[in-house]
Amino acid sequence: MRMQWIAAAALIAATAAVMAAPKTPAPTPANLPLVTGKTLTPEGAQTNVGSFPANLALSPDGKYILVTTAGMREYLSVLRVADGRLISRLDFNKHSTVVDNKQALYYGLVCGKTENGVTTVYASRGGEGMVSVLSLDAEGALTDTGKTLTLTPEPGGDLAYTAGLAVSGDGAHLYAADNSGVPKAGMRGSLRIFDTASVRETANVDLPGYPYAVAAVTAGAEAGHKVYVTSEQRANVSVVDPVAGKSVREIATGTQPIGLLLDKAQARLFVANAGGDTVSIIDTRTDKVTRTVLMRPDNMRGLPGSTPTGLALSPDEKTLYVTLGDMNAVAVVNLPDAKLIGYLPAGWYPTGAVVSPDGQRLFIANAKGVAARNPNDTPSRTLTERPQYIQNIIEGTVTTIDLAALPTLKTLTARVLANNQGVLGRKPKFQNPGVKHVFYIIKENRTYDQVLGDLPQGDGDPSLVLYGRDITPNLHALAERFVLLDNFYCCAEVSGDGWNWSTGAMASEFNARNVAHNYGGRRRPYDFEGSNNGIAVDRLDIPDANRPPGGYLWDLCAAHGVSFRDYGFFMDDFDVPRKTPERGTEGLENSPTMKTLLGKTCAEFREFDTNYADSDAWIDAKFAPAPRQLKTYGKYDAPSRVSAWKREFAEYVKTGALPRFTMLRLGRDHTAGTWDGCSTPNAMVADNDYAVGQVVDIISHSPYWKSSVIVVVEDDAQHGYDHVDAHRSTAYVISPFIEKATHDSHFYNTDSALRTIEQLLGLPPMTQYDAIAPPIDVFQKNAVNAEPYRAVLPARSILAAVNTKEAYRAADSARLLNTLREESGPDEELNDILWRSAKGTPPPPRRYSLSLARVGDD
Numbered sequence: 032m033r034m035q036w037i038a039a040a041a042l043i044a045a046t047a048a049v050m051a052a053p054k055t056p057a058p059t060p061a062n063l064p065l066v067t068g069k070t071l072t073p074e075g076a077q078t079n080v081g082s083f084p085a086n087l088a089l090s091p092d093g094k095y096i097l098v099t100t101a102g103m104r105e106y107l108s109v110l111r112v113a114d115g116r117l118i119s120r121l122d123f124n125k126h127s128t129v130v131d132n133k134q135a136l137y138y139g140l141v142c143g144k145t146e147n148g149v150t151t152v153y154a155s156r157g158g159e160g161m162v163s164v165l166s167l168d169a170e171g172a173l174t175d176t177g178k179t180l181t182l183t184p185e186p187g188g189d190l191a192y193t194a195g196l197a198v199s200g201d202g203a204h205l206y207a208a209d210n211s212g213v214p215k216a217g218m219r220g221s222l223r224i225f226d227t228a229s230v231r232e233t234a235n236v237d238l239p240g241y242p243y244a245v246a247a248v249t250a251g252a253e254a255g256h257k258v259y260v261t262s263e264q265r266a267n268v269s270v271v272d273p274v275a276g277k278s279v280r281e282i283a284t285g286t287q288p289i290g291l292l293l294d295k296a297q298a299r300l301f302v303a304n305a306g307g308d309t310v311s312i313i314d315t316r317t318d319k320v321t322r323t324v325l326m327r328p329d330n331m332r333g334l335p336g337s338t339p340t341g342l343a344l345s346p347d348e349k350t351l352y353v354t355l356g357d358m359n360a361v362a363v364v365n366l367p368d369a370k371l372i373g374y375l376p377a378g379w380y381p382t383g384a385v386v387s388p389d390g391q392r393l394f395i396a397n398a399k400g401v402a403a404r405n406p407n408d409t410p411s412r413t414l415t416e417r418p419q420y421i422q423n424i425i426e427g428t429v430t431t432i433d434l435a436a437l438p439t440l441k442t443l444t445a446r447v448l449a450n451n452q453g454v455l456g457r458k459p460k461f462q463n464p465g466v467k468h469v470f471y472i473i474k475e476n477r478t479y480d481q482v483l484g485d486l487p488q489g490d491g492d493p494s495l496v497l498y499g500r501d502i503t504p505n506l507h508a509l510a511e512r513f514v515l516l517d518n519f520y521c522c523a524e525v526s527g528d529g530w531n532w533s534t535g536a537m538a539s540e541f542n543a544r545n546v547a548h549n550y551g552g553r554r555r556p557y558d559f560e561g562s563n564n565g566i567a568v569d570r571l572d573i574p575d576a577n578r579p580p581g582g583y584l585w586d587l588c589a590a591h592g593v594s595f596r597d598y599g600f601f602m603d604d605f606d607v608p609r610k611t612p613e614r615g616t617e618g619l620e621n622s623p624t625m626k627t628l629l630g631k632t633c634a635e636f637r638e639f640d641t642n643y644a645d646s647d648a649w650i651d652a653k654f655a656p657a658p659r660q661l662k663t664y665g666k667y668d669a670p671s672r673v674s675a676w677k678r679e680f681a682e683y684v685k686t687g688a689l690p691r692f693t694m695l696r697l698g699r700d701h702t703a704g705t706w707d708g709c710s711t712p713n714a715m716v717a718d719n720d721y722a723v724g725q726v727v728d729i730i731s732h733s734p735y736w737k738s739s740v741i742v743v744v745e746d747d748a749q750h751g752y753d754h755v756d757a758h759r760s761t762a763y764v765i766s767p768f769i770e771k772a773t774h775d776s777h778f779y780n781t782d783s784a785l786r787t788i789e790q791l792l793g794l795p796p797m798t799q800y801d802a803i804a805p806p807i808d809v810f811q812k813n814a815v816n817a818e819p820y821r822a823v824l825p826a827r828s829i830l831a832a833v834n835t836k837e838a839y840r841a842a843d844s845a846r847l848l849n850t851l852r853e854e855s856g857p858d859e860e861l862n863d864i865l866w867r868s869a870k871g872t873p874p875p876p877r878r879y880s881l882s883l884a885r886v887g888d889d
Contacts, residue, residue, distance in 0.1 A: 067780065078428060088140045284307075334802055344386065356540060394430065478757070508724075599698075602621055768815070
């Protein structure tokens with residue numbers, strides 16, 4: 032690895048001389064950041080457990096740790112407490128016999144009674160609407176008994192979504208959270224109660240939406256009479272009387288409570304509030320919150336981004352360990368004082384922790400493992416035969432830490448704080464050169480190597496290029512004229528989290544977990560752009576379970592009096608036949624899902640639809656559109672999205688009333704694969720390229736050019752291969768204040784784009800992530816590059832190409848894709864379709880599969 036990096040650095044140095052402006056050096060491997068901008072320095076050894084480990088459970092005898100995963104590759108694993116070694120596991124990646132999706136695991140995992148050395152284990156099956164009953168023997172062998180507890184479908188036939196689990200003290204009852212927001216019931220969820228002997232559901236208790244974690248009182252006078260359940264949507268914990276079969280009260284906690292833990296005496300209930308960055312301590316005798324402990328560092332008190340996810344107690348119950356997903360750390364809380372006293376370094380996005388019975392070892396589930404980079408064009412040592420799709424190659428781990436062998440807490444805390452302060456501790460001196468207007472363009476799903484890998488001055492791999500200069504002449508010209516950024520990363524993996532990172536500077540815990548599950552081929556709604564279960568909840572004054580903790584960029588603008596206009600962000604139709612919208616949003620077409628966007632959104636700018644043109648290329652090149660293409664849209668019969676935007680922009684030029692911030696969604700580079708009758712992938716990408724060129728052309732020929740910056744990013748990089756990292760993508764910053772042919776190889780990411788926008792508009796950061804992100808500081812004091820730009824029309828032969836029935840996997844494209852939805856369960860397959868359609872007969876990059884290797888101190 033070191034030699035590879037030295038060779039790459041030498042190549043960069045050699046090519047920099049050809050640029051008119053010098054390139055700044057890339058960071059050294061010792062400080063290689065995650066794509067989110069933070070650094071990992073995990074202690075202990077790692078055991079690979081699959082994609083997105085979501086929960087841990089300790090066996091009753093204290094000998095084993097059980098792990099459940101919720102991502103692309105789902106397994107139930109058993110690790111030995113003595114050394115963290117993988118002992119056994121069960122595969123849950125076959126096709127489900129219950130729903131037309133893969134088998135599913137989810138958060139729920141609990142051990143029941145032990146008889147004759149065999150422990151009953153219950154595991155929630157997510158969208159399959161059931162709980163598996165398994166057995167764990169004294170040697171750590173896990174066996175599926177074949178028994179299941181099935182949740183009764185809600186009225187209307189909707190399956191339940193099984194999440195958190197708990198067992199009564201005598202093992203006779205299982206309590207299962209139905210993590211649903213049921214539209215027909217006012218976005219409600221439920222707790223299901225089962226008789227474990229008969230595996231029969233005996234009660235269905237109505238609860239607030241998206242119930243998640245469950246804890247049952249199993250000792251004392253209230254044993255069997257009190258069950259606690261969190262609501263991800265309503266920021267509270269419900270108290271359920273399982274005997275009466277009803278909820279008796281609700282306890283207000285922090286936002287998005289997702290973790291529950293009772294102490295041994297069951298006098299205290301600890302609640303991890305993921306969206307509020309706090310832990311609530313509840314007195315179970317009075318059911319009142321007695322203390323609230325903030326998990327944020329002192330210098331980030333006002334900014335979200337710690338994200339408590341899991342809880343573990345030391346055997347003496349003097350120390351509470353709290354996994355912090357977005358700090359890549361474990362908080363250490365002194366319980367006698369209810370005070371945060373320090374942090375331990377963990378892996379990437381820890382979700383849960385368990386302490387060994389002797390208190391000597393701490394086990395941490397890291398949803399995204401410990402690798403800072405995940406390239407997807409060559410094998411890594413832990414992979415052999417699986418597709419190199421972004422969510423398939425990020426390997427979740429469980430860390431085993433010897434607590435006695437750790438450095439001092441003071442030392443580890445300092446390290447964690449340094450890891451969370453951004454790349455190399457840089458403190459850029461950013462100055463606005465006179466910019467008053469910012470245009471923010473978000474595109475869909477391309478890697479750096481796919482588009483700009485053919486630029487010799489950048490760190491690209493030409494063999495991975497799919498959409499080179501002939502297809503994207505404008506993107507190439509803009510990168511060469513203004514600034515080439517070849518070390519830019521999307522913080523997200525896919526569109527579901529990409530649109531949240533790109534507009535909210537981070538993803539909520541609800542988003543991080545459910546995106547991994549949704550894109551893993553499991554049954555989960557696309558709840559990630561303002562709708563929950565197809566309902567625009569914010570429009571109905573119902574909390575959005577997916578909302579990022581710091582809100583969205585438009586909320587920030589509204590709060591600080593910055594004028595803005597939306598073209599295509601967070602828009603949807605609410606009359607989709609597959610859903611019955613909640614009263615108040617029926618029949619709305621191409622409408623914003625968020626209240627803040629009402630009155631600020633162009634109704635004539637069409638939402639995501641790959642069968643509608645981004646640009647006027649089909650008009651300018653004079654060819655007939657593809658058979659499936661929508662020729663015009665809206666009351667002005669706009670032939671493209673750019674045309675709809677251009678009409679309004681011309682009015683702003685006349686009136687001088689251009690909003691300071693403009694958001695443009697140009698997502699046709701997503702493509703519709705090789706669907707017969709649709710434009711080819713090359714044609715859609717070329718159309719998208721020309722759209723960006725047109726926008727720059729129009730702005731640069733307007734009076735606003737010398738007061739403007741245009742920032743262009745992809746929401747994610749999931750649709751392709753890249754030799755540096757599967758998150759590496761293209762980004763373009765366009766302004767007359769940028770020196771020609773600038774080349775900057777500093778690390779930047781999605782939050783860098785947001786921090787740049789915030790600083791240009793005089794806005795504060797939304798989260799800890801954009802607070803530490805280095806802005807893309809490429810601006811000169813004067814307009815040194817002010818000549819208007821003229822858009823380059825790609826070749827007509829490329830733009831006019833249409834897929835035929837004979838195209839590679841044309842039928843699969845029609846079967847797998849939805850031209851009206853940016854989410855794609857089969858995105859992994861789309862990568863194959865795009866590669867073959869562009870490259871022809873050569874096979875895509877080799878396929879690799881999971882090894883059961885344990886990685887650690889080597």
